[in-house]
Amino acid sequence: MKSLAELKAIREKAKDSVIMRHENPNNIRVVVGMATCGIAAGARPVLQAFLEEVQKRGLDNVIVTQTGCIGLCRLEPIVEVYVPGQEKVTYVKMTPDKVGKVVANHIVNGAVVDEYTIGSAQ
């Protein structure tokens, strides 16, 4: 059985590097719609892919959060990206495969992935 003892190592490692992520107004926010419609359309693996990608790349300025129904059920899974000082970008019909490109192009390099946005879906 896996036990809580492993948390000790995580704790020792994490203690030095705990950054107050939530308080910086310059953070980029990634918001994933996790209402019934989003979950049914596959939002959970999309959210997990964002969490993994952000952790893997060590992007301390990125906060991934969840929200309820964004109100466009047929376009779920929906992900909104907020870069401070820029307009919100809404990605629709997201899949885990698309996450890497959104993170690399948009979040890291500032280039919106137009082909996945709500604009090109309509």
Next chain:
Amino acid sequence: MNDLSLHILDVAQNSLTAGAGRVELTVCDSGDIRTLTIADNGCGMGPEMLARVTSPFATTRKTRKVGLGLPLLKMSAEQTGGSLSVESREGQGTAVTATFVLANIDCPPLGDMGGTMQLLVQQSPGVRFIYRRQTGKGEFVLDTDEIRAELDGVPLDHPEVLAFIRQFVNENEKEIVEVHQ
């Protein structure tokens, strides 16, 4: 929804919306029956709302203020020969119980319960989540208060802690899972 862990993730969101400080999730396999419970100490519902959330899919759908989460779980349970019930008291909390007949061909797999727990904690790290899993082969419990006590100030939504939560649940699941024909 193609697995039970997605239903649980969805139904547990209702508890969070209801302002619960404690959410207890149970998946218990006994013989041929799998029982899920999602119980919270949130705001609860009055009798009128309670009657509406348990009414069938077709009728609730016309009611504007009622969503799809519970009707979908009810349909899924009933398709296997099981059932759904909701108990609630205003100001005290709510308990949703669904039963599934494991041998039924329509019974969905449990799915990534570790992922569900990880995302619930990620969303609401301040809430106490208790997940109990029991089969004929054994049982385990994930209690976020116990994890918090081990962490000595490191936040529960730290990426490595979230990854641990997912692994903890999914690896312990493997040790007690039973193969059903």
